[in-house]
Amino acid sequence: MGLFKSSEERRMERDMEIRKGLSRIKKQIRSFEREEQDFIKKAKRARQLGDESMLNVIKANLKRTAYTRRMMERQLLNLEVFKQLKGQAEAQATFARSLETVSEAIAESYGSVNLAQVHKNCEKAVNQAESMQQMMEFMMESTSESMADMEGAQSDDLISDAEIDRMIDEEIVAEETEDMDDKVGGRLESLRERFEKNRDKA
16 A cells, blocks of 8 residues: 555545444434433333432433434534535536546647636636535534533533423323223224124024
8 A cells, every 4th residue: 555645545535434424423313312212211100100309310311312312413414414515516526627628628629618717617626625525524523522522511402391391291191092092992802802792693
């Protein structure tokens, strides 16, 4: 392997790091979603038991977990947007280089192309792509720093106590609805069996 990497090799390495970063964040988000659901179930049990002290502890941890997940989702969205913009800028640069090559060939044959203007446009597109790559690197560094600082941040801006209570209430309602559906289903099945028995006797 050579000591110095080409611009294409560096670009490929950056793209690989971006993909790995996105994958890690998505995996972390899924993990926090599972933890949220677990805390919600525990909060429901604490409320049903009337343990207010434990309920407050669980709600505080649920709020912290939900806040962290939402921060990660914001960072993920930022990275996805800038990754898309980076791809667009690179595509424009590739097109500009191709256009310059074709223009040079036409100029050699017919001499009817303003090569100076074409070259200027090509340089502009290439510089745009390079600027976007630098912006992506800055965004990745900023994302890492902001993720590291999240523990000391305030969560009230992203998720309120009222929303935490609503999440727990929805879990309780969902469970009660499921229990009711099971009971109704059992009664309907019992009625159906009784009807079939009476029909067979008749």
